[in-house]
Amino acid sequence: MVLLDTAFAFLYQLGDAFAFLVLAACGLAVVFGMMGVINLAHGEFIMCGAYVTVATTRAGLPLPAGILAGALAAGAVGMVLERLVIRYLYGRPLDTIVATWGVSLAATQGTLIVLGSSMPGVGTPLGSFTLGSYSYSTYRVVLMLAALAVLAGLYLAFNATRFGTLARATIQVPHMAEALGVDTRKVYALTFGIGAALAGLTGGLYAPTMTIVPTMGATFIMEAFVTVVVGGADIFLGTAPAALVLGAVRAALTSWQGQLFGQIGLLVAVILVIRVLPRGISGLILRERA
Amino acid sequence: MTAILETRGLDKHFGGLHVTNGIDFALGEGEVHCLIGPNGAGKSTFFRLLIGEYRPERGQVLYRGEDITALKPFERVRRGLSVKFQVPGIFPGLTVAHNLEIALQHHLEGASLGAEIRRLLAFLNLADAAGERAGTLSHGQKQWLEIGMAISLKPRLLLLDEPTAGMSPAETFATGEMVQSLNRDGVAILAIEHDMAFVRQIAQRVTVLHVGRIFAQGTTDEIVANEAVAAIYLGEAEAPRRTADA
Amino acid sequence: MLRLLRRLEGPQTLGRGPAFWTAFAGSLGLAVAYPWFADGYTVGNTAYFFCWVFMALGLCLIWGYGGALSFGQTAFFGLSGYAYGVLTLNVGAAYGFTLAAVVLAVALSAGFAGLLGYFLFFGRIGGVFLGIITLSVTLAMERFMAQTAGPEWRIGAARLNGYNGMSGMPPLTVPWLDGDLVLFPDVALYYALLGLLVVTYLALRILVNARFGNVLVAIRENPERAEMLGYDVRRYQLGAFVIGSALAGLSGTLYTAWGQYITPSSMGLTAAALPVIWVAVGGRGDLTATLVGTLAVLGGFQALTIYGSQYALVVMGLLLVVVVLAAPEGLVVGLMRGLSRLGRKAPAR
Numbered sequence: 001m002v003l004l005d006t007a008f009a010f011l012y013q014l015g016d017a018f019a020f021l022v023l024a025a026c027g028l029a030v031v032f033g034m035m036g037v038i039n040l041a042h043g044e045f046i047m048c049g050a051y052v053t054v055a056t057t058r059a060g061l062p063l064p065a066g067i068l069a070g071a072l073a074a075g076a077v078g079m080v081l082e083r084l085v086i087r088y089l090y091g092r093p094l095d096t097i098v099a100t101w102g103v104s105l106a107a108t109q110g111t112l113i114v115l116g117s118s119m120p121g122v123g124t125p126l127g128s129f130t131l132g133s134y135s136y137s138t139y140r141v142v143l144m145l146a147a148l149a150v151l152a153g154l155y156l157a158f159n160a161t162r163f164g165t166l167a168r169a170t171i172q173v174p175h176m177a178e179a180l181g182v183d184t185r186k187v188y189a190l191t192f193g194i195g196a197a198l199a200g201l202t203g204g205l206y207a208p209t210m211t212i213v214p215t216m217g218a219t220f221i222m223e224a225f226v227t228v229v230v231g232g233a234d235i236f237l238g239t240a241p242a243a244l245v246l247g248a249v250r251a252a253l254t255s256w257q258g259q260l261f262g263q264i265g266l267l268v269a270v271i272l273v274i275r276v277l278p279r280g281i282s283g284l285i286l287r288e289r290a
Numbered sequence: 291m292t293a294i295l296e297t298r299g300l301d302k303h304f305g306g307l308h309v310t311n312g313i314d315f316a317l318g319e320g321e322v323h324c325l326i327g328p329n330g331a332g333k334s335t336f337f338r339l340l341i342g343e344y345r346p347e348r349g350q351v352l353y354r355g356e357d358i359t360a361l362k363p364f365e366r367v368r369r370g371l372s373v374k375f376q377v378p379g380i381f382p383g384l385t386v387a388h389n390l391e392i393a394l395q396h397h398l399e400g401a402s403l404g405a406e407i408r409r410l411l412a413f414l415n416l417a418d419a420a421g422e423r424a425g426t427l428s429h430g431q432k433q434w435l436e437i438g439m440a441i442s443l444k445p446r447l448l449l450l451d452e453p454t455a456g457m458s459p460a461e462t463f464a465t466g467e468m469v470q471s472l473n474r475d476g477v478a479i480l481a482i483e484h485d486m487a488f489v490r491q492i493a494q495r496v497t498v499l500h501v502g503r504i505f506a507q508g509t510t511d512e513i514v515a516n517e518a519v520a521a522i523y524l525g526e527a528e529a530p531r532r533t534a535d536a
Numbered sequence: 537m538l539r540l541l542r543r544l545e546g547p548q549t550l551g552r553g554p555a556f557w558t559a560f561a562g563s564l565g566l567a568v569a570y571p572w573f574a575d576g577y578t579v580g581n582t583a584y585f586f587c588w589v590f591m592a593l594g595l596c597l598i599w600g601y602g603g604a605l606s607f608g609q610t611a612f613f614g615l616s617g618y619a620y621g622v623l624t625l626n627v628g629a630a631y632g633f634t635l636a637a638v639v640l641a642v643a644l645s646a647g648f649a650g651l652l653g654y655f656l657f658f659g660r661i662g663g664v665f666l667g668i669i670t671l672s673v674t675l676a677m678e679r680f681m682a683q684t685a686g687p688e689w690r691i692g693a694a695r696l697n698g699y700n701g702m703s704g705m706p707p708l709t710v711p712w713l714d715g716d717l718v719l720f721p722d723v724a725l726y727y728a729l730l731g732l733l734v735v736t737y738l739a740l741r742i743l744v745n746a747r748f749g750n751v752l753v754a755i756r757e758n759p760e761r762a763e764m765l766g767y768d769v770r771r772y773q774l775g776a777f778v779i780g781s782a783l784a785g786l787s788g789t790l791y792t793a794w795g796q797y798i799t800p801s802s803m804g805l806t807a808a809a810l811p812v813i814w815v816a817v818g819g820r821g822d823l824t825a826t827l828v829g830t831l832a833v834l835g836g837f838q839a840l841t842i843y844g845s846q847y848a849l850v851v852m853g854l855l856l857v858v859v860v861l862a863a864p865e866g867l868v869v870g871l872m873r874g875l876s877r878l879g880r881k882a883p884a885r
Contacts, residue, residue, distance in 0.1 A: 089861070
């Protein structure tokens with residue numbers, strides 16, 4: 001029974017870490033996988049989603065609707081950013097990362113100026129449940145399910161819809177897609193918007209569990225980076241397995257040595273993995289299959 | 291004939307697709323040899339195996355009798371094997387003279403470096419462009435600049451991947467003269483080439499690659515007269531020249 | 537020696553000929569005379585600007601010349617800063633030990649950069665991945681140092697002190713004829729840093745115009761061709777990374793000695809953005825542009841800070857976006873190109 005207890009506790013930890021990594025990374029991974037662009041303002045889209053979720057929920061909207069509002073708001077901001085900045089930097093991925101860093105800095109500090117150093121949050125809903133001698137947060141389980149739902153939703157969106165087909169065509173052979181009458185600029189703008197909306201969704205989902213501060217995006221950004229680096233360019237073959245592997249590393253180290261070692265272990269694991277797999281897990285899988 | 295470069299049973303496959311299939315090939319010291327074949331014959335893959343960008347699944351690459359299969363590209367270059375890529379590989383943001391300096395600084399410095407740069411610029415018909423950024427050169431001039439960098443290393447063996455791609459007939463002919471002049475100085479040359487006029491101009495021997503195997507070998511005249519070779523090119527002859535190789 | 541000096545000029549650096557060196561000597565003369573005209577606080581503040589420039593020059597070498605995105609300069613800044621603190625708090629400042637502590641702290645950063653760089657460059661990590669991994673490293677170090685508040689986090693006599701950071705370490709102290717010369721943030725430290733800066737700047741000019749620099753820009757322009765000219769690309773990239781990171785470490789020790797404190801936020805996301813801004817705004821492709829740009833942006837930043845540091849940071853962020861969009865080569869590089877074009881036209885008139 002004690003063994004079962006411990007096993008479930010570990011499983012819960014693993015699920016929690018997996019969900020955090022998937023949700024932190026998915027928006028970044030979509031934009032990177034589809035457009036080859038790393039968006040350093042990713043954390044600020046998460047922050048944006050969290051702020052909108054908290055504001056609307058406190059104004060009386062039910063939490064799920066608030067989360068949706070957060071995702072939509074971040075998506076809209078993302079489309080605007082694409083129009084104003086990112087569009088002019090296609091084909092210059094290194095410049096894009098630098099420019100979005102500037103955006104991130106201005107957004108964090110701008111929020112600090114306008115909205116102050118913190119915002120009263122909303123409590124974590126759904127309470128907790130007890131299994132054996134441990135007690136668990138029910139909302140964390142909802143987050144795990146949300147991570148799986150996001151993966152499933154992305155899979156459907158990119159494989160079973162017309163937009164998905166066009167997007168993949170645009171990414172693989174831009175000139176051909178253009179010749180076939182696809183408005184590639186619109187596809188890029190929408191893809192970037194989806195990435196931003198996913199970040200906003202993550203912010204909304206985690207908003208009830210965190211203190212709402214302008215710098216909260218930084219909490220996610222490192223995990224998002226390492227997941228994308230280990231995963232490689234493909235979101236389904238890369239991000240999901242990477243989150244699973246890294247989640248296991250983190251859960252194991254966390255339960256052994258605490259939160260901090262979980263994070264540092266993550267980074268060391270990443271640096272070791274890339275020495276062996278420069279193109280990430282998806283590179284490995286694609287090579288095996290090809 | 292002693293071989294400067296030799297491959298034994300060279301196999302490379304991507305997943306289930308064998309791109310080169312047990313290639314046994316030898317290039318003699320001081321020989322000019324052309325490698326031809328229809329699109330998808332495995333020429334580019336074979337080339338990348340020779341320069342070390344790909345590792346074969348099976349087989350060996352030998353350079354002057356030494357097994358270099360496991361060596362990295364720069365280690366092969368240091369042994370005297372030099373390369374010119376299909377897409378001109380130059381340093382676009384630097385001046386033409388600076389491009390050559392970076393190649394020459396291995397074994398020259400000071401005044402003799404400057405003199406050698408001037409000699410090469412004249413040899414490459416680039417004397418007037420010395421101070422221009424390499425990225426602003428015409429396509430043919432970029433090809434020459436890269437040939438210049440490749441021969442700056444004083445190689446014993448020069449590998450050329452479609453050296454005349456995108457060149458006018460006059461530029462192609464001038465390139466052929468450069469190759470022959472290098473060969474007179476004792477450099478062995480292996481060129482992948484589509485342009486049969488160029489092959490006729492330079493080649494002492496020709497190898498035809500087809501579906502990853504050596505299909506035929508001989509002098510240019512023998513190959514041109516070979517009806518089986520003509521047959522594998524049928525349907526290819528009208529195809530655009532510059533489609534991507536496998 | 538003469539051969540080395542000839543390398544002060546070359547294809548890799550803007551600014552050559554008598555006009556440039558006259559301007560250089562003039563600026564240096566002004567910098568030397570400056571303390572006679574300014575009060576002690578202002579001089580100490582200028583010395584504070586000098587502390588940061590080494591880190592910017594290091595990033596210029598790695599990013600501008602080598603083409604490798606290193607967003608983790610602050611990791612080495614913090615590592616060396618903390619190392620200086622731990623060493624001097626334990627051993628003290630007697631017998632010029634602070635100078636030895638600087639050397640040791642910088643060597644530690646160089647060693648760490650060597651280890652990290654080995655995995656990155658020999659793993660053939662490049663492009664955006666290099667940027668986000670180095671950034672992750674500095675963020676992880678910030679998180680680590682931020683949670684060392686408890687009394688169990690101490691190295692000898694030095695308490696790491698969590699988010700509040702470490703303080704109370706001695707300033708740089710030089711053994712002098714009649715007792716120690718303590719370099720408080722004042723005229724003496726100003727001259728010491730100015731001298732170090734000039735030497736570093738000239739040495740880097742020589743380095744980038746020498747063979748090493750030739751290969752470095754070749755790798756930036758076309759790594760495949762560079763390898764096919766027989767250069768082991770990984771070694772050169774690693775070399776530039778170690779040198780550049782060591783310079784960031786030097787900035788860290790000097791900063792710690794200047795203010796006698798160091799905090800984890802010096803390794804955070806905002807801090808990590810600043811060197812990128814200095815170098816990008818000045819012009820990453822040239823050492824002189826980076827030097828001038830860094831000092832100008834630092835001065836501008838401080839002038840804006842009177843309205844509140846968050847306002848200054850918003851301006852910095854937007855400045856970075858505008859520079860990348862409108863002047864990707866950098867503002868100072870653009871200006872220098874313009875000047876040299878004017879200079880060339882002048883005699884013709």
